[in-house]
Amino acid sequence: MVQARQRYLGHGFYAPVADALTARVLQLNLGSVLDAGCGEGYYLRQLVDGAETEQIPLKAAGLDISKWAVMAAARGEQRLTWLVASNAAIPLADASVDGVVCVFGFPVAGEFRRVLRPGGHLLTIDPGPDHLVELKQIIYSDIKAKPVYQPMPESSFELISEQVINFPIGLRTNDLVQDLLIMTPHLYRASSAGRARANALDNLNLTVDMRLRTYRC
Numbered sequence: 001m002v003q004a005r006q007r008y009l010g011h012g013f014y015a016p017v018a019d020a021l022t023a024r025v026l027q028l029n030l031g032s033v034l035d036a037g038c039g040e041g042y043y044l045r046q047l048v049d050g051a052e053t054e055q056i057p058l059k060a061a062g063l064d065i066s067k068w069a070v071m072a073a074a075r076g077e078q079r080l081t082w083l084v085a086s087n088a089a090i091p092l093a094d095a096s097v098d099g100v101v102c103v104f105g106f107p108v109a110g111e112f113r114r115v116l117r118p119g120g121h122l123l124t125i126d127p128g129p130d131h132l133v134e135l136k137q138i139i140y141s142d143i144k145a146k147p148v149y150q151p152m153p154e155s156s157f158e159l160i161s162e163q164v165i166n167f168p169i170g171l172r173t174n175d176l177v178q179d180l181l182i183m184t185p186h187l188y189r190a191s192s193a194g195r196a197r198a199n200a201l202d203n204l205n206l207t208v209d210m211r212l213r214t215y216r217c
Contacts, residue, residue, distance in 0.1 A: 002040050002072050004182035009042040011176070013169045013208075018043050020165050020212055021101065021125060022050035028121055028214070030099035031059065036087050036112065037105025038062030041073030041080070044101070048079055061097075063090065090115050099123065113156055116217050122157060128164065128209035132184070135206060139186060139194030157215040165210040174202040 025033060025047055035044040044062045051058035061081035064070050074082040085091050087108040095117045102112075103125040112122055136143050171177050181187050181198055190198070 001183055002066070002069050004179040005040050005042070006072060008176065008179040008183055009040075013171075014042075015046075016167055017103075017125065017165055017208070017210055017212075018046035019050075020163060021103070021123065022047045024123060024161075024163070024212060024214060025058075025099060025101070026050060026054060026056055028099065029056075030121065031057065032097045033058065033060045033099045033101055034090070034092065034097045034115065035060070035062040035101045035103070036090070036107075037102055038064050038073060038082075039066075039069050039103075041069075041077060041082070043103050044073075044080060045077065047101070061092075063087070087111060095120075109157065113217050118217070120217055122215040122217065124211075124213050124215070125165075126211050126213070128166070128211050130166070130207050130209040132180075132186075132206055132208070134204065135180070135186065135198070138197050138201070138204075139181075139190035141191070141194075157217055159213060160216050161214040163212040165208070165212055167208050169206050169208055171204045171206065172202075174199075177201045177204050180206075 021043060033047065038044050041062050044060055048058060048060050061083060062073055063083040063085050065086045067084050070082050070084045083091060087106055088111060090111045092115045094114055097115055097120065098117055099121045100112045100116060101123050107124060116122065171180065177198060
């Protein structure tokens with residue numbers, strides 16, 4: 001999964017998502033950020049690159065429960081701090097960061113609130129109702145409707161903005177289709193017949209539909 005994510009994201013298919021996240025973090029003028037569920041580090045690297053380009057000082061750390069993902073993220077990247085840990089037990093001091101970023105992750109509101117400084121910000125990116133809908137139509141016999149908004153489970157977070165990120169992409173090889181499938185939960189949720197249909201594809205046009213939400217605590 002880690003290797004598939006590296007290959008897929010390395011093609012820049014989700015660059016508009018990384019750009020939107022980077023712009024929002026820099027707009028908020030956050031001095032320190034934790035990427036909670038950083039995976040192989042794609043979004044955090046883009047964020048730090050953007051801060052350096054704008055000459056904005058930013059301290060950043062990435063955390064993931066997967067040792068293999070963190071090892072891949074840390075390889076050749078000395079600017080950042082990388083941690084193997086769970087969002088349920090973040091190894092940071094209370095009120096120690098200005099912002100927490102959670103991209104397609106598993107938010108733990110209490111821990112996020114604990115490590116954030118008063119007035120700090122949480123930024124989440126989650127799939128919208130049309131995200132990869134074309135792939136879902138191929139691998140599933142029935143597509144369940146997904147709610148547009150899923151509120152944070154703790155009232156101490158105030159939603160202050162929401163941005164829709166929606167754009168088309170085209171995958172032109174079977175290898176890219178397979179990498180996308182491998183890096184998503186759909187690989188394990190699809191039936192064998194659905195996976196077989198995806199395995200036969202060498203061309204797939206898709207909709208990327210995400211929601212970037214900013215909360216204040």
